[in-house]
Structures are given as structure tokens and as C-alpha cells.
Amino acid sequence: xxxxxxxxxxxxxxxxxxxxxxxxxxxxxxxxxxxxxxxxxxxxxxxxxxxxxxxxxxxxxxxxxxxxxxxxxxxxxxxxxxxxxxxxxxxxxxxxxxxxxxxxxxxxxxxxxxxxxxxxxxxxxxxxxxxxxxxxxxxxxxxxxxxxxxxxxxxxxxxxxxxxxxxxxxxxxxxxxxxxxxxxxxxxxxxxxxxxxxxxxxxxxxxxxxxxxxxxxxxxxxxxxxxxxxxxxxxxxxxxxxxxxxxxxxxxxxxxxxxxxxxxxxxxxxxxxxxxxxxxxxxxxxxxxxxxxxxxxxxxxxxxxxxxxxxxxxxxxxxxxxxxxxxxxxxxxxxxxxxxxxxxxxxxxxxxxxxxxxxxxxxxxxxxxxxxxxxxxxxxxxxxxxxxxxxxxxxxxxxxxxxxxxxxxxxxxxxxxxxxxxxxxxxxxxxxxxxxxxxxxxxxxxxxxxxxxxxxxxxxxxxxxxxxxxxxxxxxxxxxxxxxxxxxxxxxxxxxx
Numbered sequence: 024x025x026x027x028x029x030x031x032x033x034x035x036x037x038x039x040x041x042x043x044x045x046x047x048x049x050x051x052x053x054x055x056x057x058x059x060x061x062x063x064x065x066x067x068x069x070x071x072x073x074x075x076x077x078x079x080x081x082x083x084x085x086x087x088x089x090x091x092x093x094x095x096x097x098x099x100x101x102x103x104x105x106x107x108x109x110x111x112x113x114x115x116x117x118x119x120x121x122x123x124x125x126x127x128x129x130x131x132x133x134x135x136x137x138x139x140x141x142x143x144x145x146x147x148x149x150x151x152x153x154x155x156x157x158x159x160x161x162x163x164x165x166x167x168x169x170x171x172x173x174x175x176x177x178x179x180x181x182x183x184x185x186x187x188x189x190x191x192x193x194x195x196x197x198x199x200x201x202x203x204x205x206x207x208x209x210x211x212x213x214x215x216x217x218x219x220x221x222x223x224x225x226x227x228x229x230x231x232x233x234x235x236x237x238x239x240x241x242x243x244x245x246x247x248x249x250x251x252x253x254x255x256x257x258x259x260x261x262x263x264x265x266x267x268x269x270x271x272x273x274x275x276x277x278x279x280x281x282x283x284x285x286x287x288x289x290x291x292x293x294x295x296x297x298x299x300x301x302x303x304x305x306x307x308x309x310x311x312x313x314x315x316x317x318x319x320x321x322x323x324x325x326x327x328x329x330x331x332x333x334x335x336x337x338x339x340x341x342x343x344x345x346x347x348x349x350x351x352x353x354x355x356x357x358x359x360x361x362x363x364x365x366x367x368x369x370x371x372x373x374x375x376x377x378x379x380x381x382x383x384x385x386x387x388x389x390x391x392x393x394x395x396x397x398x399x400x401x402x403x404x405x406x407x408x409x410x411x412x413x414x415x416x417x418x419x420x421x422x423x424x425x426x427x428x429x430x431x432x433x434x435x436x437x438x439x440x441x442x443x444x445x446x447x448x449x450x451x452x453x454x455x456x457x458x459x460x461x462x463x464x465x466x467x468x469x470x471x472x473x474x475x476x477x478x479x480x481x482x483x484x485x486x487x488x489x490x491x492x493x494x495x496x497x498x499x500x501x502x503x504x505x506x507x508x509x510x511x512x513x514x515x516x517x518x519x520x
Contacts, residue, residue, distance in 0.1 A: 172208030219250030248276030428455030453480025
């Protein structure tokens with residue numbers, strides 16, 4: 024989540040869930056989590072850079088004034104806590120090593136540089152969001168610089184229901200101060216475990232809620248049809264909506280609350296979502312560009328509701344674990360949504376090679392295709408893909424247990440393919456890897472859990488000199504000697520053990 028200005032400073036990599044823990048604020052306003060909207064490094068772990076080291080490089084003459092104990096870089100546990108408040112009008116937080124930063128007694132010119140907002144604005148670009156939260160507590164000047172919205176773009180605060188209230192001395196509850204979030208201009212929020220009342224309080228207390236919030240995500244929440252309707256009516260700037268694990272709203276609630284301005288909708292693990300919900304989506308959202316749907320009870324009938332309106336706008340469709348979808352549903356998709364560039368049928372276990380043939384023949388613009396957990400697919404499906412999907416850049420075949428070396432020989436002809444996932448494809452052998460060695464466009468290759476690959480076969484991957492990421496987790500042929508060999512011959516590739 025860190026930003027870089029030149030090639031000398033590496034970006035910080037975060038844990039797989041995109042979250043890092045830092046100490047909560049001393050202002051008694053509770054804590055929250057903050058995460059990037061999109062996980063950019065989901066498969067790798069890196070240690071955070073040292074803040075004092077970077078500060079020492081920026082101000083070498085007065086590195087001794089920076090006390091490492093004041094800017095701790097903690098090891099990353101599973102979540103990142105940030106202060107909910109810290110509005111710009113609060114008092115300075117002084118450095119305990121002596122005078123505060125704004126009243127330093129060192130060389131006037133050098134400390135002037137340490138408080139120069141233009142210099143700080145460039146310097147703070149090197150830090151992750153976790154580190155910026157700590158640095159913002161040093162003094163008012165640093166906080167004023169760091170609280171500019173440009174430092175927090177594409178980040179999503181995660182607020183749990185219990186963190187939205189302060190307990191007063193008499194036992195009453197008071198909604199927390201969200202001014203610190205408003206100053207930083209957050210346009211996206213994830214609310215976890217909230218009720219209708221919590222959402223109303225959030226709308227009333229966050230100054231940007233009516234027009235400034237573009238994306239809202241509700242997870243494991245008890246929002247009802249009435250709460251959903253009020254939220255989307257009041258928060259008129261919302262164009263991206265996610266509902267995950269929310270079991271108290273119904274399909275009738277979607278009919279009454281969905282607004283045509285929504286361009287991205289994600290619905291998962293909501294037990295009341297079935298075919299009628301898809302009908303509401305198709306008729307009420309003419310500008311829908313992206314639909315992510317995980318619903319066990321959705322059938323082929325639901326996919327027939329899509330009309331020509333969605334066909335012009337919808338570019339991404341992800342159907343996850345829609346167990347009842349068959350090849351007939353795929354027919355409805357390819358005829359109604361011809362402009363798709365990303366399609367996922369992950370976990371649609373009834374889809375066969377014939378369904379993939381329909382996709383390959385009709386969706387020639389596809390750049391991303393996810394067929395993971397489709398156990399009925401064979402090498403024939405890969406032949407269809409290789410023959411027709413010439414623009415495909417990412418292909419996911421995880422747990423496609425019937426894929427063999429023959430299928431990989433078909434894929435080797437795809438000159439545009441950059442990412443290939445073959446996790447737990449239990450029939451792939453060393454001979455199949457030889458077909459991949461000529462794919463110079465390949466940048467990411469995942470072979471995690473492939474039990475038949477040997478050290479000899481894997482060692483041949485050094486011929487892919489442009490490879491940037493190689494995943495060999497739970498791969499028996501991946502030995503310590505092999506990883507050492509890769510470090511010498513693939514120095515620019517991240518190898519995940």
C-alpha cells in the first residue's frame with residue numbers, strides 16, 4: 024500500500040488480507056481498519072520498510088533528533104487500526120525525546136526543512152498507509168500534510184459496529200467523531216455487523232455521506248429492506264454497492280431500493296437472493312458495468328433476464344459457486360452480454376466443455392476467464408479457448424482435475440496470456456511444463472499443489488526469464504535447493520514457497 028517515487032525505494036507488501044495492525048489512538052475515539060480497495064499482492068508477504076531509516080536519509084544532519092521509539096514499525100498482525108478522530112484542530116503530540124518538532128532547538132534551517140510542507144508532501148509518498156497513520160500523530164504540521172486526500176486514495180476504511188460508538192461515563196453511547204475521515208476525503212467505506220440504526224447514524228455523522236461516498240460495502244450486517252432503501256436514497260453518490268453475508272433483506276428490498284446510477288454490484292452469501300433478485304438487477308440497473316454474484320439458488324432462468332441494456336454496459340460478470348447454472352445458462356449469458364471482457368464461472372460445477380465452446384465462440388473480447396472448480400472440463404475446453412480467445416490475458420484453471428499435459432500444449436499457442444493459474448491440477452506433469460517454456464508473454468504462473476511435478480521439471484522454468492511471480496506452495500517437487508536455484512537464475516521473479 025505504499026507509494027513510490029523512484030526505483031530506489033521498494034513498495035511495501037502487505038499480508039494476504041491487505042491489513043496491518045498499528046496502535047490505536049490515545050484520544051479515546053476507538054479504532055478502525057483500513058484496507059486497499061483492490062488486493063494487489065494477494066500471494067506474497069514482505070516486511071515493512073524502516074521509517075527511521077528513510078527519515079535519516081531525508082535529514083542526515085539531524086537524524087539524531089528522530090527517536091526510533093516514537094515511530095514504531097510493528098510486525099503486521101491481521102488488521103490495521105487507525106484513529107477514528109484526530110481532527111486537525113487537536114493539540115500537538117510532542118516528541119518525548121525533548122522539544123517538540125515544531126519547537127525544535129536544533130539548527131533553524133534544518134528544522135525548517137523538517138516542517139516544510141512541500142518537502143514533507145514528497146517525503147510522505149514513500150510510506151505505507153499504516154506508517155502515515157503513525158506519522159500523523161507527531162505534530163499538527165505533519166498531520167495537516169498527511170491528511171490531504173491524495174495520500175488516502177483507493178483506500179477503504181473498515182468500521183465494525185462496536186467501533187462506531189463511545190461509551191459515556193453514565194453508560195450511554197455516543198456516535199464517534201468521523202471528522203478525521205472527512206478531512207482525508209474517504210469516498211469508500213466497509214461497514215461490518217451494522218444495523219439499520221447504525222447506518223442512519225453514519226449518514227447523519229459523516230459529512231460526505233450524502234454526495235461524497237461513491238462505494239459502500241456491508242458485511243455480516245442485519246440491514247433490512249427498509250434500511251437498504253433509506254441508505255441508497257440518502258447516499259445519492261453511491262455507484263458501487265457490496266452486500267456480503269446480509270441475510271435480513273429480501274428480493275423485495277432490492278426491487279424497492281436499487282437505483283439506476285449503480286454501476287458495480289456485488290452480492291454474496293445472502294440467503295434470500297435467488298432468481299427474482301437477478302430480475303431486479305437486470306431491470307433496474309441499465310448502467311451496470313460489473314456484477315459479482317454468489318448465490319447457490321440462482322438458476323439458468325435468472326440469466327435469461329439480462330436484456331440488451333446490460334449488453335451495452337456490462338463488461339464484467341463473475342458467477343461464484345452458482346451450482347445450478349448449466350450450459351443453458353451460459354447460452355443466455357453469451358447472447359445477452361456480448362461485450363464481456365471478464366467472465367468467471369468459478370464453482371459452476373455443471374458447466375462442461377460445450378459451455379466453454381459457447382464462451383470462446385461468442386465472447387471474443389474476453390481478457391480474463393475464471394473456470395476454477397469446474398471439475399467436468401477437459402483438455403477439449405482448453406482447445407476451444409486457445410483457438411478463439413486471442414485477447415485473453417488471464418486464465419484460472421484451479422481444481423480443474425481433468426486437465427492434462429495435452430491441454431497445456433493447446434495453451435502454449437496463446438501469445439497474449441500473461442497469467443496462468445493451475446493450482447491443484449493433479450494430472451499436470453513435467454512434460455506439460457515443457458509446453459509453457461515458449462510462452463514469452465507469461466508473467467505469473469501458479470503451480471501450487473500440483474503433486475506430479477518434480478524438481479527436474481520445475482527447474483526448466485528458468486527459461487521464462489520474463490516471469491515476475493511463480494507460486495509453488497504445497498508442490499512436492501519444490502525443494503530448498505530449487506528455490507536457491509531460482510534465486511540465482513530468476514532474480515527478478517518472486518517465488519512463493
